[in-house]
Amino acid sequence: MDTSVHSLSTLFDQLGLPSTAAAIELFIALHQPLPPEARLAEALFWNEAQRAFLEEAISEDADWAELVDQLDARFRG
Template identity: 45%
Template sequence: MEHITHPFSELFEQLGLDASHQGIEHFLSSHRLPPDVELVDAPFWSRAQAGFLKEGLQNDSDWAEVIDQLNASLR
């Protein structure tokens, strides 16, 4: 089975966020997660966004690696 790696910008597109370099930088500088808050429980996600992230992690989908990258970037 082929392992697909999605670029960071594609994750932002999937989440309905600005996927431009400036948009990603702005999002990351505007949102921070404390160590005790899970990524999927962040208050800035819509229910659909949180569901996508949760499903991607739980199913260890091809999105899991870039979701982990987003999680680390928000810390």
């Protein structure tokens, strides 16, 4: 069982994206806002692997799910 403590930075690492605070803020700023009816994983800026990871995190209620939800909220805020 993975008992790692995850952060937004480690989520971006997992997605293969730059994970500094500045890089995360820039990525979100460049891609927000998401339409209210769109699911995060459906956004066009993800590649297939990223999309699959996000879908799996939510559908399996994985330990990443809370961070994916937080990221989703950031894209809509």
